[in-house]
Amino acid sequence: MHEMSLAISIVELVSDKAQAAGAQKVTVVELEVGRLSGLLVESLVFCFEAAARNTPAEGAELLIRELDGRGSCQVCGHSFVVDSLLAQCPECGGYVVETVQGKELKVVALTIDE
Numbered sequence: 001m002h003e004m005s006l007a008i009s010i011v012e013l014v015s016d017k018a019q020a021a022g023a024q025k026v027t028v029v030e031l032e033v034g035r036l037s038g039l040l041v042e043s044l045v046f047c048f049e050a051a052a053r054n055t056p057a058e059g060a061e062l063l064i065r066e067l068d069g070r071g072s073c074q075v076c077g078h079s080f081v082v083d084s085l086l087a088q089c090p091e092c093g094g095y096v097v098e099t100v101q102g103k104e105l106k107v108v109a110l111t112i113d114e
């Protein structure tokens, strides 16, 4: 399961940061997840809770902000919201669209208890 390996990476990352800061516990983890990332948010939350057991991140609240997909047409330069990686430009009908947002998964903020 893709979400599980990502959840483990997130737990390792935030645990390292908490330890580096001399904290015992991570209380809140804020994430940005793009809608084109293919990740299921519910599944990610479930996996995070499981992966966080017996780590400083155990019991941490996961705040997830979902980002819309955005594409930029390479033909006419139009920028628009896309819901798949195979988007068509609504302006010129072109299919050469670069995805500029929506595939990310990143930790944007962390609250730790010292």
Ligand SMILES: [Zn+2]
Pocket (backbone or CB within 6 Å): 073, 074, 075, 076, 077, 078, 089, 090, 091, 092, 093, 094
């Ligand atoms: Zn276009």
